[in-house]
Amino acid sequence: MADLAQAVRVFAPAKINLTLHVTGQRADGYHLLDSLVVFADVGDHLAVHRQDGFSMRVEGREAAAVPADTDNLVLRVAALFKDLQGARFHLLKELPVASGIGGGSADAAAAMRALAALSQAGNAPDMADVLRLGADIPMCVRSDAARVRGIGDRIEPLTDLPPLHAVLVNPRRAVSTPSVFKALRNRNQPPMPETLPHFADASDMAAWLGTQRNDLEAAATSVDPAIAQVKAALEACQGCMLARMSGSGATCFALFADHRTAKNAAARLCEAHPDWWIKPARLGDQSQRAAPQLIRS
Numbered sequence: 139m140a141d142l143a144q145a146v147r148v149f150a151p152a153k154i155n156l157t158l159h160v161t162g163q164r165a166d167g168y169h170l171l172d173s174l175v176v177f178a179d180v181g182d183h184l185a186v187h188r189q190d191g192f193s194m195r196v197e198g199r200e201a202a203a204v205p206a207d208t209d210n211l212v213l214r215v216a217a218l219f220k221d222l223q224g225a226r227f228h229l230l231k232e233l234p235v236a237s238g239i240g241g242g243s244a245d246a247a248a249a250m251r252a253l254a255a256l257s258q259a260g261n262a263p264d265m266a267d268v269l270r271l272g273a274d275i276p277m278c279v280r281s282d283a284a285r286v287r288g289i290g291d292r293i294e295p296l297t298d299l300p301p302l303h304a305v306l307v308n309p310r311r312a313v314s315t316p317s318v319f320k321a322l323r324n325r326n327q328p329p330m331p332e333t334l335p336h337f338a339d340a341s342d343m344a345a346w347l348g349t350q351r352n353d354l355e356a357a358a359t360s361v362d363p364a365i366a367q368v369k370a371a372l373e374a375c376q377g378c379m380l381a382r383m384s385g386s387g388a389t390c391f392a393l394f395a396d397h398r399t400a401k402n403a404a405a406r407l408c409e410a411h412p413d414w415w416i417k418p419a420r421l422g423d424q425s426q427r428a429a430p431q432l433i434r435s
């Protein structure tokens with residue numbers, strides 16, 4: 139058998155909900171969703187080394203808002219790998235916390251990819267345990283465009299989406315997901331069509347997305363009105379084809395026809411709102427970029 143790798147690094151891309159329909163609620167309280175999800179070339183970075191015992195270090199611009207102890211989703215998901223003796227995690231935290239772009243879930247999923255690469259086959263945790271830690275973690279494991287239903291457990295890959303160019307904006311205000319679901323009203327909206335149309339290009343897709351929704355947007359905006367300000371600023375950008383909130387907020391995205399237009403819009407927004415987190419991003423399949431890379435010592 140080949141020697142196992144001693145250390146790997148993994149990219150943890152931000153998750154963007156292009157649509158998010160709340161379709162029901164289970165008796166145990168879990169909400170049922172139907173969501174089109176893509177991943178961004180913006181995210182956190184995780185390095186994982188084999189060692190006995192667990193340890194974690196968190197650095198980066200958003201590190202202060204993240205626990206570096208056993209509350210961190212990275213360590214919580216690692217604890218689900220039954221035969222794992224330990225690992226050393228170094229997380230570079232770039233994504234704002236509690237922002238609707240799945241930062242913690244992306245990190246946990248990245249840890250799962252890394253630990254699968256470092257440990258013996260057959261050691262993978264049970265998906266039901268992973269879902270209990272975070273409904274977004276399974277979809278983040280592949281980091282591939284998907285339609286996600288149920289409580290995050292029904293994942294259908296979407297293979298022929300056009301590449302999308304976006305600007306992501308967070309007003310640097312954490313929004314708690316439970317508070318948004320608590321504020322949710324008007325649950326009887328039309329469902330997403332069972333079969334998605336074929337999209338000729340990004341503008342075709344943006345036009346169709348405009349006919350769909352994020353059902354959490356109104357609720358999140360009632361929790362934090364800054365979301366309306368972010369969305370209005372994105373809509374006012376030259377070339378904006380669609381602006382919408384992702385997940386339970388507060389991050390919103392806008393779609394543009396190409397990366398240059400998105401970068402120009404991001405630059406203007408940075409001038410007008412130096413206190414906001416603003417990133418131009420390519421959206422789509424990030425599975426190759428998110429694959430574990432061997433660290434050579």
Ligand code: ATP
Pocket residue numbers: 203204205209210211212234235236237238239240241242243245246274313315385386387
């Ligand atoms: P989602 O889009 O999946 O709802 P989110 O962006 O709203 O996610 P997260 O950034 O994942 O929210 O943070 C949710 C909570 O998880 C925070 O309160 C934070 O303290 C905790 N947490 C634990 N580990 C991490 C991590 N590695 N990164 C970010 N948050 C973490």
